[in-house]
Amino acid sequence: MKKILPLLLLVLSITYGCKKDDDSVDPNFVPAxxxxxxxxxxxxxxxxxxxxxxxxxxxxxxxxxxxxxxxxxxxxxxxxxxxxxxxxxxxxxxxxxxxxxxxxxxxxxxxxxxxxxxxxxxxxxxxxxxxxxxxxxxxxxxxxxxxxxxxxxxxxxxxxxxxxxxxxxxxxxxxxxxxxxxxxxxxxxxxxxxxxxxxxxxxxxxxxxxxxxxxxxxxxxxxxxxxxxxxIGDQDNDGVPSFMEDVNNNGLEEDDDTDANGNPNFSDADDDGDGRPTSEEIIVNSDGTITFPDVDNDGIPDYLDSDS
Ligand SMILES: [Ca+2]
Ligand SMILES: [Ca+2]
Ligand SMILES: [Ca+2]
Ligand SMILES: [Ca+2]
Structure with a gap:
């Protein structure tokens, strides 16, 4: 079963290999x-x-x-x-x-x-x-x-x-x-x-x-x-089910990375990178539903908002 990370790494290394047009490029290297x-x-x-x-x-x-x-x-x-x-x-x-x-x-x-x-x-x-x-x-x-x-x-x-x-x-x-x-x-x-x-x-x-x-x-x-x-998957165990971490709502989990740290939100336990874990910026209610506080009232819930 394919893991996503190796494939992404591979693509990065290919890009690098193409740009770096000098002697250090492996002569047997065949781009994908x-x-x-x-x-x-x-x-x-x-x-x-x-x-x-x-x-x-x-x-x-x-x-x-x-x-x-x-x-x-x-x-x-x-x-x-x-x-x-x-x-x-x-x-x-x-x-x-x-x-x-x-x-x-x-x-x-x-x-x-x-x-x-x-x-x-x-x-x-x-x-x-x-x-x-x-x-x-x-x-x-x-x-x-x-x-x-x-x-x-x-x-x-x-x-x-x-x-x-x-x-x-x-x-x-x-x-x-x-x-x-x-x-x-x-x-x-x-x-x-x-x-x-x-x-x-x-x-x-x-x-x-x-x-x-x-x-x-x-x-x-x-x-x-x-x-x-x-x-229901919660791969990063942050309390937000992974299907709800699809911020751009396109049905893919790989392309949502609020803090741009390379870890998509579904595998990032601090989605906005503000040092407070996502699990502390949401409220899981006794019936299992989740409340997303927005303390500074800017329309961005705290767990996705690095300045609140
Ligand atoms: Ca997405
Ligand atoms: Ca991230
Ligand atoms: Ca997350
Ligand atoms: Ca926050």
Whole structure:
């Protein structure tokens, strides 16, 4: 799972490398491809996959008794030539690149089971199972996709720490309505959300795949998942839920940094940098609601106001 910080660091070092045009530049240094130019190429690869593959929709329509409600894909060919291509069943939305201003992606996702619980917020913690594959472009090395990570048991993730495309997809689904405990002590979630997302490299790992993963640079990623539970995230533990730390209200947690100290508000326990922790500049009421005092009455709540 990608952490945001290394990617940002990487981009900074590339910028520095380009500007510094002297002998100290590593002769083997290859700058990352332009994210804006890469985006449409990535989309074409995704769309070709969606045109040539289908999912096990027939099993979801008439579930066999032992069906596990896992989404699987196969090529439209041979006995499966008459299957409906994913392209006709996916939804899409426009999402922003987190690195380069102005770059956007048409993100495709497949909504198979919507779920009967709650929609997570983008900076929440989500409990899911998942399978992550990448699209393999080496004709000599089929199969078309290769698995790089999976968990068949529920695992909880901080959605601000996972690949952006998966974060962008999970917020379109709902959690389960609850769970039952089985006689053997395991739990079974009921009415969970299930889907898949097909993401361009820029919403995946781009030039920064996990070191041991063998994922090639610029790989398009596909995740299938079941969404079970979510929990409101407060990553910096300052008492303000992280979804409320999206000051510019654009659905991204990375680009709000009131005191410009490099730590976005969702991971900054003193958002205005005035030396008083945010937790001391808000009032958490007994019913869990939060009051934001504005002592100098300038319209800026104290926790975002460095002079009050
Ligand atoms: Ca934001
Ligand atoms: Ca900050
Ligand atoms: Ca904060
Ligand atoms: Ca303040």
């Amino acid at each position: 491809r332009d994210r804006g130019e890469e985006a449409p190429l990535s989309t074409l690869i995704i769309e070709e996959y969606l045109e040539t593959h289908f999912y096990n929709y027939e099993a979801f329509e008439n579930p066999p008794a032992d069906f596990n409600f896992q989404i699987t894909f196969d090529t439209i060919a041979g006995d499966n030539s008459d299957k409906i291509p994913l392209m006709r069943q996916v939804s899409s939305k426009t999402v922003k690149d987190r690195v380069t201003e102005g770059v956007t992606y048409k993100l495709y996702y497949l909504d198979v089971l919507e779920g009967a619980g709650e929609k997570p917020n983008f900076p929440d913690l989500a409990t899911i199972n998942y399978q992550g594959t990448y699209i393999n472009l080496e004709e000599s090395e089929r199969p078309y996709t290769k698995l790089f990570d999976a968990s068949s048991v529920p695992v909880s993730f901080d959605m601000t720490g996972i690949v952006n495309g998966l974060q962008d997809a999970l917020i379109e689904f709902k959690t389960s309505s609850g769970f039952v405990t089985n006689p053997d002590g395991t739990v079974s979630f009921e009415n969970f959300g299930a889907g898949a997302v097909f993401m361009q490299a820029g919403l995946g790992y781009y030039v920064n795949p996990p070191p041991t993963s063998n994922i090639p640079l610029y790989s398009q990623l596909i995740f299938t998942f079941q969404l079970y539970e979510s929990e």
